[in-house]
Amino acid sequence: xxxxxxxxxxxxxxxxxxxxxxxxxxxxxxxxxxxxxxxxxxxxxxxxxxxxxxxxxxxxxxxxxxxxxxxxxxxxxxxxxxxxxxxxxxxxxxxxxxxxxxxxxxxxxxxxxxxxxxxxxxxxxxxxxxxxxxxxxxxxxxxxxxxxxxxxxxxxxxxxxxxxxxxxxxxxxxxxxxxxxxxxxxxxxxxxxxxxxxxxxxxxxxxxxxxxxxxxxxxxxxxxxxxxxxxxxxxxxxxxxxxxxxxxxxxxxxxxxxxxxxxxxxxxxxxxxxxxxxxxxxxxxxxxxxxxxxxxxxxxxxxxxxxxxxxxxxxxxxxxxxxxxxxxxxxxxxxxxxxxxxxxxxxxxxxxxxxxx
Numbered sequence: 001x002x003x004x005x006x007x008x009x010x011x012x013x014x015x016x017x018x019x020x021x022x023x024x025x026x027x028x029x030x031x032x033x034x035x036x037x038x039x040x041x042x043x044x045x046x047x048x049x050x051x052x053x054x055x056x057x058x059x060x061x062x063x064x065x066x067x068x069x070x071x072x073x074x075x076x077x078x079x080x081x082x083x084x085x086x087x088x089x090x091x092x093x094x095x096x097x098x099x100x101x102x103x104x105x106x107x108x109x110x111x112x113x114x115x116x117x118x119x120x121x122x123x124x125x126x127x128x129x130x131x132x133x134x135x136x137x138x139x140x141x142x143x144x145x146x147x148x149x150x151x152x153x154x155x156x157x158x159x160x161x162x163x164x165x166x167x168x169x170x171x172x173x174x175x176x177x178x179x180x181x182x183x184x185x186x187x188x189x190x191x192x193x194x195x196x197x198x199x200x201x202x203x204x205x206x207x208x209x210x211x212x213x214x215x216x217x218x219x220x221x222x223x224x225x226x227x228x229x230x231x232x233x234x235x236x237x238x239x240x241x242x243x244x245x246x247x248x249x250x251x252x253x254x255x256x257x258x259x260x261x262x263x264x265x266x267x268x269x270x271x272x273x274x275x276x277x278x279x280x281x282x283x284x285x286x287x288x289x290x291x292x293x294x295x296x297x298x299x300x301x302x303x304x305x306x307x308x309x310x311x312x313x314x315x316x317x318x319x320x321x322x323x324x325x326x327x328x329x330x331x332x333x334x335x336x337x338x339x340x341x342x343x344x345x346x347x348x349x350x351x352x353x354x355x356x357x
Contacts, residue, residue, distance in 0.1 A: 032166040034326045036173035039068065040181055041207075042214055047178050061178035069171055198344040202337060209307075209336040213329050216301035220292050221251030224258050227292075231284040235277050237265050253325075258289060301332070311335055 026033070043064055050060040177184070185203075192199050229244025237243060247261040262285045270278035298309045307315070312332055319331020 029169055031324070031326055032169040033173050034330070036170045036177060038210070038214070038326075038329055039170070039174050040177035041210055043068070043174075043178065044181070057179055061175050064178060065171055065175040068174065072167070194344065195348075198348070201344060202340045205336050205340040206333055209333050210329060212301045213332050216297050217252060217328070219300050220297040221248050223292050223296065224248060224251045224288060227288045228258060228262055228285050231262075231281050231288070232265060235269060235281045236273060237269055237281070257293075258285070307332070307336055307339065311339075 047057075047060055047064055050063060051057055054060045054063070189199055189203060192202070194202065225244050225248025228247045229240060232240035232243050243261055243265055247258045250256065250258045250261045253260065262281070266278050266282045266285070269281055298312065301312055312335070315332040315335035316328060317331070319327025319329070319334070321327070323330050
């Protein structure tokens with residue numbers, strides 16, 4: 001083995017070791033960095049437009065970073081205040097119901113209900129009295145809830161601190177990616193050992209995929225918020241505009257989606273306005289979600305990725321399973337880049353029957 005070969009082996013071996021150690025260093029911050037990359041990708045056109053007016057890249061990046069920070073912090077403060085007010089209102093209503101004998105009325109209603117009476121008779125045959133068990137279980141449930149809240153306070157405080165730190169990392173990374181991201185992109189592209197046309201195919205595919213996924217997610221979440229919010233308004237759900245905003249935000253969640261908002265709203269409507277109104281709202285929400293998720297979202301995403309719907313589905317589902325919420329974007333990106341690399345391989349190394357002859 002000649003000396004040049006030994007040098008090459010040492011270099012690539014040493015590079016692999018250092019790359020692994022670098023991965024260990026940045027692994028705790030991969031998720032906030034990935035979110036910062038996605039935000040910078042989405043905000044890059046706005047940066048270009050703003051830079052034409054300001055003519056200073058750093059100042060433009062600072063303005064957009066502050067806008068993103070305020071766009072997250074101010075709604076979070078507003079939502080927190082709304083939740084506190086709603087919790088206080090709920091507490092007042094429950095207290096008033098207790099003071100007015102509302103629980104006794106509910107128990108009297110249950111005792112005259114044929115369905116409850118049938119259950120009570122069935123339980124009585126086993127030595128269980130429903131009128132005695134309900135207060136007992138209610139007290140036990142309250143005790144369990146209180147103990148759970150007490151145990152969760154430390155964990156909740158720690159999660160808040162972690163969320164704040166992650167948000168700070170996202171903002172810092174976002175600023176530097178806006179300011180210097182184009183240079184990072186060119187450097188990464190220059191390091192890629194492919195022909196120029198092959199590099200263009202891979203990186204253009206990646207860019208188109210991220211654009212399509214972001215566009216599809218934002219568009220479908222907005223449509224779901226508007227249409228389901230319209231259902232809230234027509235069915236008489238209180239605070240319908242506030243709930244519509246929460247529903248649109250829920251549309252971005254990988255698990256639960258908009259149902260985390262409209263299902264409780266439907267249950268509340270069943271309690272206050274009757275079963276007919278609740279069923280109508282339920283059917284409307286199911287139709288909106290089904291049509292948008294199964295038809296509009298794949299069309300919006302597929303238009304930029306060039307991937308079949310099945311491949312896009314497995315990219316999203318597999319990404320969520322492997323990487324969590326960030327996999328919603330990483331999954332389709334990995335699938336699209338793999339498809340682009342297959343096209344490069346077929347063009348560069350694949351031989352058609354005519355060429356082989």
